[in-house]
Amino acid sequence: MTHARLVCLLLTTVLTVTAAVPGIGAQVRGGTLNLVIESDPPSLDPHKTPSADLTHQLIYGTLVTVDRNTGEFIPSLADSWSLGENGRVITFKLHPGVKFQDGAPLTSQAVQATIERLVNPATAAPGASWIGPIERVETPDELTARLVFKQPYAPIFSSLRIAFLAMLSPAAMAKLGKDYGQNPVGTGPFKFRQWIPGDRIVLDRNPDYAWPPGFYKNRGAPYVDGAVVRIIPDESTRVIAFERGDLDVLPATPAREASRLMRSGKYQVFRTPIDGGLYLGLNVTKPILSDVRVRQALGWAVNRDEVVNYALEKLAVPMDSPLAPTIWGYAQGLKNAYHYDPERARRLLAEAGWKPGSDGILQKDGRPFTFTVWTYPLETNVRVAIVLQTQLKKVGIRMNIEQIETATLLARTPKGEHDAILIRYGWPDADILYYFFHSSRMASTNRVHFSNPEVDRLLDEGRVTVDPEKRRQTYRQLQEILLQQAPWIPLASPYTITLAHPWVHDLYVDKYGNLLTNDLYIRK
Amino acid sequence: MQRYIAQRLLQLAPVLLSVSILVFLMIHLVPGDPVQVMLQDYGSSEQAATLRHALGLDRPLVVQYGSFVWRVLHADLGRSIRTGRPVASEIGLRLPYTLRLTAASMAVAIALGLALGTVAAMRHRGLLDYAAMVAALAGISLPSFWFGLVLILIFSYHLRWFPPAGADSAASLILPAITLGASAASIIARLSRSSLLEVLRHEFIRTARAKGLGELRILYRHGLRNALIPVLSIVGLQFAGLLGGAVIIESVFGWPGLGRLAVDAIFNRDIPTIQGIVLVAAAIFVAVNLCVDLLYALVDPRIRFQ
Numbered sequence: 161m162t163h164a165r166l167v168c169l170l171l172t173t174v175l176t177v178t179a180a181v182p183g184i185g186a187q188v189r190g191g192t193l194n195l196v197i198e199s200d201p202p203s204l205d206p207h208k209t210p211s212a213d214l215t216h217q218l219i220y221g222t223l224v225t226v227d228r229n230t231g232e233f234i235p236s237l238a239d240s241w242s243l244g245e246n247g248r249v250i251t252f253k254l255h256p257g258v259k260f261q262d263g264a265p266l267t268s269q270a271v272q273a274t275i276e277r278l279v280n281p282a283t284a285a286p287g288a289s290w291i292g293p294i295e296r297v298e299t300p301d302e303l304t305a306r307l308v309f310k311q312p313y314a315p316i317f318s319s320l321r322i323a324f325l326a327m328l329s330p331a332a333m334a335k336l337g338k339d340y341g342q343n344p345v346g347t348g349p350f351k352f353r354q355w356i357p358g359d360r361i362v363l364d365r366n367p368d369y370a371w372p373p374g375f376y377k378n379r380g381a382p383y384v385d386g387a388v389v390r391i392i393p394d395e396s397t398r399v400i401a402f403e404r405g406d407l408d409v410l411p412a413t414p415a416r417e418a419s420r421l422m423r424s425g426k427y428q429v430f431r432t433p434i435d436g437g438l439y440l441g442l443n444v445t446k447p448i449l450s451d452v453r454v455r456q457a458l459g460w461a462v463n464r465d466e467v468v469n470y471a472l473e474k475l476a477v478p479m480d481s482p483l484a485p486t487i488w489g490y491a492q493g494l495k496n497a498y499h500y501d502p503e504r505a506r507r508l509l510a511e512a513g514w515k516p517g518s519d520g521i522l523q524k525d526g527r528p529f530t531f532t533v534w535t536y537p538l539e540t541n542v543r544v545a546i547v548l549q550t551q552l553k554k555v556g557i558r559m560n561i562e563q564i565e566t567a568t569l570l571a572r573t574p575k576g577e578h579d580a581i582l583i584r585y586g587w588p589d590a591d592i593l594y595y596f597f598h599s600s601r602m603a604s605t606n607r608v609h610f611s612n613p614e615v616d617r618l619l620d621e622g623r624v625t626v627d628p629e630k631r632r633q634t635y636r637q638l639q640e641i642l643l644q645q646a647p648w649i650p651l652a653s654p655y656t657i658t659l660a661h662p663w664v665h666d667l668y669v670d671k672y673g674n675l676l677t678n679d680l681y682i683r684k
Numbered sequence: 685m686q687r688y689i690a691q692r693l694l695q696l697a698p699v700l701l702s703v704s705i706l707v708f709l710m711i712h713l714v715p716g717d718p719v720q721v722m723l724q725d726y727g728s729s730e731q732a733a734t735l736r737h738a739l740g741l742d743r744p745l746v747v748q749y750g751s752f753v754w755r756v757l758h759a760d761l762g763r764s765i766r767t768g769r770p771v772a773s774e775i776g777l778r779l780p781y782t783l784r785l786t787a788a789s790m791a792v793a794i795a796l797g798l799a800l801g802t803v804a805a806m807r808h809r810g811l812l813d814y815a816a817m818v819a820a821l822a823g824i825s826l827p828s829f830w831f832g833l834v835l836i837l838i839f840s841y842h843l844r845w846f847p848p849a850g851a852d853s854a855a856s857l858i859l860p861a862i863t864l865g866a867s868a869a870s871i872i873a874r875l876s877r878s879s880l881l882e883v884l885r886h887e888f889i890r891t892a893r894a895k896g897l898g899e900l901r902i903l904y905r906h907g908l909r910n911a912l913i914p915v916l917s918i919v920g921l922q923f924a925g926l927l928g929g930a931v932i933i934e935s936v937f938g939w940p941g942l943g944r945l946a947v948d949a950i951f952n953r954d955i956p957t958i959q960g961i962v963l964v965a966a967a968i969f970v971a972v973n974l975c976v977d978l979l980y981a982l983v984d985p986r987i988r989f990q
Contacts, residue, residue, distance in 0.1 A: 199948065202722075202766045210722050284735040286723045338768055357777050358940025359851050392849045392938035396833050400841050400848045567716030567953050603729065604720075 187378070187665075191682035193387040194408045195675070196398055200357055200391055203341030205328075207278055207285035212323030214411060215361050215389050217674055219261075220326030220346035223252055223271070224317055225373045228670045233317045236373045237266060237327060237347060238305075247312035247626030254303040258371050260329035261351045268299035273330040275307070287324030292316055292623075312624045314631055318488065318589035347371070349382045349678055361389040376678045377666075383681040408664050408682065411675060413657040415540050419473050421659055430658040430669035433477060436586030437484045437653035438544055440533065441596075444647050445609045446579050448531055453512040455646035459498035461505035461555045462548060468652050471543040475657060479650035481639045482593060486653070486671060489590025489622075489635035496643035505555045514556070522556035530558040531579040537563040544651060545582050573607040581607055584654075588672065590635040594619045597642065608647040615641055685981075692974050696967065703966045704756075704959060708749050711955055717741075718765045718953040739765055752959060761963075762956035766948065771960040774945060779964065781851055782941035785864065785934070786926045788857050792865030793922065797872025798915075802908065804873065805880035816873060823870030828929060832863040832936040849938030860937040864929055868922040875918055879911040886910075912983050920976035924969045 195214060202209050206216055225236040235241075238252040258266035275297050278285050292313030298306040309316075319325055332345040344352045349372070350363035369381040390407065392398045395414040399421070402410040413421060422429050442449045442458065449455060464478035480497040483490040509522060509529075517523035521530070533548075535541040545561045552559045559580075564572075573581060585592065595601055598619045599611035618638045625631040642648065656673035663684040668676040719736045736742045740751070755762055761771035804816040839859060840848040847856045883889065884907055892902050931943035942961060949957035 202952075203768060208768055281731070281734045282738070284731075284738055288731060289728055341768065356851075356940060357774070358781075358934075358944050359938070390850065390938070391940070393935040393944065394829075394833075394849075394938065397836060397849050397936055397938060400836055404841055404844070404848060406847065406849075565716075565951065567721050567951060568714070570720045571715040571717055 187383050187679075187681040188683045189383050189385075189681070191384050191684075193384045193664075193677065193680065193682065194390065194406060195387060196390045196392055196401065196407050196410065198391070198393050198395075198398070198412075204344040204352065204355065204361075205341030206323050206326045207283050207287065207328075208341050210286040212287075212326075214675065215363075216323035216326065217348070218350040218363055218387060218389075218677070219344050219348045219352055220323050220328075221258075221348045221371070222321050222323065222326050223254075224320040226321055226670060226672070227373075228375045228668050228676055231671050233321065234374060236321075237371065243626065247314070247624075248309050250307045250309075250316065252305045252307070254305060255371050256303055258347055259368055260327075260332070260345050260347055261366055261368075262329050262332050262345045264329050264331045266327060266347055267302050268297075268305035269302075270327055270330050271305035272297040272299050273333060274328045275325075277328065277333060278325070285324075287322075290319040290322070290324055292319070312626050314623055314626055315589040315591035318587075318591070350387055353386070358391055360391060363387045363389070372678045376676075378679045382678055384677075387677075402659065402661075405661065408661055409667065409675065410659040411656075412673070413659050415473060415475060415654070415657075418475055418657040422657070426662070428660040428662065428664070428667070430660070430667075431475075431655045432658070432669055432671055432673045433484065433486050433653050433655050434586050435484060435486045435588045435672055436584065436592075437476075437479045438541070438582065438584045438651045439479070439482065440548065440649040440651060441581045441583070441608045442647055442649070443576060443579055443581075443607070443609055445576055446531070448529065449579065451512045452645060453508045454514075455649075456498075456644075457505040457508040457512070457555070458552070458557075459505075459643075459646050459649050460501045460508070461552055461557070462498070462649055462651065463500040463551055464652060465500070466551065467544055467547050471547040472540065472652055472654055476652040476654040479653050482596070482642050482648050482650050483590055483635070483639060484653035487588060487590060487592070489632060491632070491636040491639050494636070494639055494643060496640050498643070498649070502555050509555065509557075516556055520553075520556060521558050528558065529556060530560065532560040532562050533580040533582050534562050534564045534569055534573070534578050535582040536566055536569065540654070541582055541584070548582070548651075574603050576609050578607075582651075590631075590638075591623060593635070593638060593642070594623065597647065610645070610647040612641070612645060615645075689974070689978075692970075692977075696970050699970055700963055700966055701753075704753070704963055705749070707959060707962045708745075708752070708955075711950075711953065711958055712745060714953075716953045718955065721952050722765070752956075756963070761960040764949070764954055764957045766952045766954040766957065771956050774957060775942065775960055775964055778940060778942045778945045781939060782927070782930055782934075782943060784857065785860055785930060785939060785941055786923065788861035789863075789865035789868070789926055790919070790923060792861050793868035793872055793926075794919065796865065796869040798876055798908075800869070800873035801876030801915075802880060802903070804877040805884065806903070808881060813877075817877070820870040820873040823866040823873075826866070828863055828867065829932050829936050831866060832860070832933060835859045835863055836936075851938075851940055856937075856939075860933050860939055863936070864926055864933045867929070868926060871918060871922060872915060876911060876915045879914050880907055883907050883910045909983065913980065916976055916979055916983065920973045923972045927965055927968065 197214055201213055201215060204215060206212055206220060221237050223236060223238040224233050227234045237255055237258055239255045240253045242251050254266060254268065260266065275291065275294065277283050278291060279288050279294060293310040295308045295310045298308060300306060327347055329345040333340060336343055349366055349369045351366045353364050354362040364386045365382050365384060367381050372379060392401060399414065399417045401407050421427060442455050444450055468474060468476045468478055481490060481494055514522040514524050514529055517528060521528045533545055535545050549559045549561060595605040597606060597610050597615055599616050602609060618634050622631060622634045625634055658669045660667050663682055665681050665683060666679040670676055719732050723732055740748060764771050764774055800816040800820060804813040807813045836848045836859060839845045846859050850856050889902060889906055892906050930941055931947055934941045934943040946961045
């Protein structure tokens with residue numbers, strides 16, 4: 161083979177290979193990403209909002225994030241971290257060169273100022289408790305920030321990745337004070353431009369952005385020029401706006417429209433199980449539900465497959481533990497897990513002294529087995545409640561459904577006025593069980609009014625155990641006890657359905673349903 | 685006349701005061717606590733107590749109400765619990781949208797209602813009369829959120845004439861204005877029809893006809909002018925109804941008005957914002973009714989004030 165022919169062959173090979181790899185160099189710069197949320201965030205200041213949404217994720221950055229493939233915690237604004245004093249101290253090495261959108265550099269002082277503002281009672285930050293028992297933040301040098309806790313706090317990394325704990329610019333904090341939320345400054349891929357309350361939030365590409373988490377191919381600023389987050393409260397209107405092409409992406413597609421849109425085959429579909437689920441919570445202080453055999457009977461009487469197939473249109477997975485499979489600490493193959501066994505339910509109810517009455521409803525001491533479940537007036541919840549109603553009827557239990565608005569439910573359940581609740585929760589760490597079952601939370605989130613010394617002990621232990629394997633064991637034991645005691649009947653963990661038009665390329669949705677936009681480009 | 689206006693304006697004060705007391709008591713009678721909603725009660729009880737104290741929610745109701753009135757007298761509506769922004773500026777941002785929407789739907793209601801009513805009266809017991817009254821019946825009985833979605837489906841999704849949501853162009857005003865104006869148009873149509881039929885039976889109409897005036901001229905100069913009095917008073921009331929109806933329509937069309945602010949405020953038990961909106965709405969309501977009363981005099985010289 162002559163020299164020239166060899167060169168020729170090599171050249172052809174290179175050209176062929178390049179042509180065969182789609183996408184490389186094909187990204188298009190420009191365009192606007194049109195997104196939607198259902199209501200105005202109370203504030204764009206993460207310390208002033210009870211729920212961090214899509215917009216916060218685009219504007220802000222956190223020290224830690226999760227890998228989009230494995231779900232593990234990986235560096236974001238911090239390059240690395242190390243644990244000391246049995247997990248009581250976490251030392252973060254910050255990524256050098258990170259700048260806030262107002263030009264200020266991200267330093268350890270900024271980390272300190274952010275966290276001090278978060279926990280300052282004067283800030284009254286709804287998310288303040290997620291940082292745990294923090295004592296102080298030390299700043300040994302510009303790029304080293306050390307978080308010192310009063311005692312180890314194992315769920316800290318789950319907290320650090322959410323926008324509540326995003327880094328804020330100290331200069332902007334000083335300058336804007338209470339008005340930070342109207343002119344938010346973060347380190348994220350998009351800069352704030354304008355907020356028309358009730359209508360839209362307009363963001364520009366942050367041209368300086370060069371610190372995306374490691375899983376992104378695009379190491380620089382986003383390909384799109386900006387993003388518009390529209391605010392449309394009505395589900396049907398949101399869907400029509402998406403189908404019309406006014407929106408590029410439809411996050412959290414309403415359940416009743418999701419099947420139809422997915423079947424149409426016109427859109428990219430991202431299906432992510434939420435890190436939580438729907439459960440039937442039983443107020444254990446109510447005489448009718450205080451017998452553990454009765455609560456277990458309810459566990460056996462519920463057919464979760466029916467709940468998933470009929471009430472949730474198959475867009476969910478059945479839950480066999482209070483923890484959804486996506487939550488860190490979920491244990492598989494629990495021996496106390498329930499499955500559908502109406503015979504066993506009937507047996508347990510008979511053991512507890514309930515006898516069939518004339519109308520098919522169980523009776524005891526002349527009283528029928530009737531209880532009322534409270535739920536939010538959300539279509540999905542109500543549909544699930546109706547399916548449960550039918551299932552419980554089959555074992556002789558009459559369940560009434562009452563729809564109660566959020567603030568009322570939040571206010572009345574701590575007083576124990578209810579028999580049962582059917583609601584949904586979400587959180588990425590097993591520590592969430594602390595809020596629902598610790599006896600110290602009786603006046604607020606422990607809505608089932610459950611108190612058990614062994615459960616309290618394990619919940620406390622789970623918070624301070626830093627060794628992941630030991631911690632997993634603690635939560636496995638907890639899940640077994642909670643299933644056996646049955647203050648909750650776990651039902652199903654719904655999927656979040658995100659849809660995108662075909663002209664949106666390289667969008668990723670992480671396992672929490674968050675949109676990952678840095679590789680995204682639009683080519684119509 | 686001026687004395688009359690002054691009197692009416694003076695009456696505004698007790699109206700606003702009693703409305704504000706009523707709303708204040710009502711929102712406190714409903715279970716639910718803004719701090720709990722804010723924290724989604726994951727916060728500790730100390731945190732909730734600090735926040736409650738910072739917001740002044742731990743003081744006796746009388747004190748809370750008193751300080752609200754004191755602030756209002758100093759032209760300060762307080763700060764929203766939910767967003768931390770001054771209530772006055774929150775309302776200031778939303779009010780123009782609601783007024784624009786209400787005005788547009790009022791225009792739709794009057795134009796459509798009068799046209800239908802007049803046609804129906806002119807063609808009494810004819811096909812057009814029945815058609816117009818069936819349309820009016822539909823306008824009253826169809827739920828507005830459903831009607832709004834149907835309009836979006838036809839004119840936004842299929843025909844692509846108007847955007848389905850938002851408030852960024854004149855085109856985005858049309859569908860919500862029609863939806864909101866439809867029921868008011870129906871009422872105005874029915875009322876103007878019967879009022880016009882009544883007037884057309886009068887002697888002076890017969891006299892006018894006998895003088896050889898054209899039908900259109902009779903209708904305009906003698907018929908409508910007299911038939912408008914009862915219609916006008918209902919228009920005033922309808923305006924208030926539109927302000928209320930805007931709550932649902934604004935949600936369907938993603939319209940950033942006062943109605944949506946009110947809904948958010950109520951769900952979050954954002955007391956200062958609710959109070960502010962109610963005060964503003966009540967003031968508008970009273971002002972509109974005053975305008976209607978003054979208009980009477982313009983339309984009908986018999987009701988001139990001494």
